[in-house]
Amino acid sequence: MAKIKEFDMVDYLFELGIKPVNIRNVDHWYLSPFRNERTASFKINRQLNRWYDHGIGMGGNLVDFAIMFYQCSIREVVRIFSDYLSFHQPTTHAYPKASSARPRVIEILSTAALTSPSLTRYIASRCIPQVIAANYCQQVHYKVRERQYFALGLKNDSGGYELRNSFAKVASSPKDITTIQNGAQVVCVFEGFFDFLSYKTITAKAGEVDEDYVILNSISFFTRTTNLLDQYEQINLYLDNDQAGFECCSSARGISEKYKDGSSLYEGFKDLNEWLISKTPKMISDLSYNQILQKASLSKIRRIAS
Secondary structure (H helix, E strand, O other): OHHHHHOOHHHHHHHOOOOOOEEEOOEEEEOOOOOOOOOOOEEEEOOOOEEEEOOOOEEEOHHHHHHHHHOOOHHHHHHHHHHHHHHOOOOOOOOOOOOOOOOOOEEEEEEEOOOOHHHHHHHHHOOOOHHHHHHHOEEEEEEEOOEEEEEEEEEOOOOOEEEEOOOOEEEOOOOOOEEEOOOOOEEEEEOOHHHHHHHHHHOHHHOOOOOEEEEOOOHHHHHHHHHHHOOOOEEEEEOOOOHHHHHHHHHHHHHOOOEEEOHHHHOOOOOHHHHHHHHOOOOOOOOOOOHHHHHHHHHHHHHHHO
């Protein structure tokens, strides 16, 4: 138990595919792993190696985190970490480099079509029609040590999955970007896959358009995509309205005029999905598209495209 508490929490969350959205000295801020949120309220003080979730007013050490994250007992936490610690020594160093020699924390068991009522409700809560989610995502069953879960999953180009449900935001190894290629000369770039699904929701009634898509799955992957993106005549960026997104977009536009900033579409909101949620009438149970949503979105998208 003592060794588990000593293991660097920032390193452990990195292994789970959970990365900080902001770092202030020893404080690492995250979107809470326990629920969906758009403003980071989960903090790890790396010097103390303790976490605190301001949204729920709870915190503690790695054992306390694991009990909540895996929804299990202390005995099960010890079992989860028993073989994990045999491959990892407690450390306070920086993020570990990815290594194929390390065992995967998340093991994909199977994939299937979306059938879970809880996932259907989750998708609806993000204002994405199920038919659009089903076109690009799967219901993924996975295992973390001995416990099994399922989530909405988007496959990346290296065979890993971005996994989302009402309680978890994680990724399986290997982590990578996701590309959807249609042979177009225009490409749209998104930071996360719910922003991509939001874009497809907004443009659904416009019919199929001649575009390719790149979902970064992490803003840190943008630099590795530049060679791919340079092949296109126009590159529309739909990145988060935060410091990382602003800096990335500014840097890209300094490289080439082909890069266009599409964030004006959701000005005043953190990302495209947050904007979509704010514009979708809560009483529309089937998530059909209304004229207000169409006019507010498609007109801006057309201006960006031109």
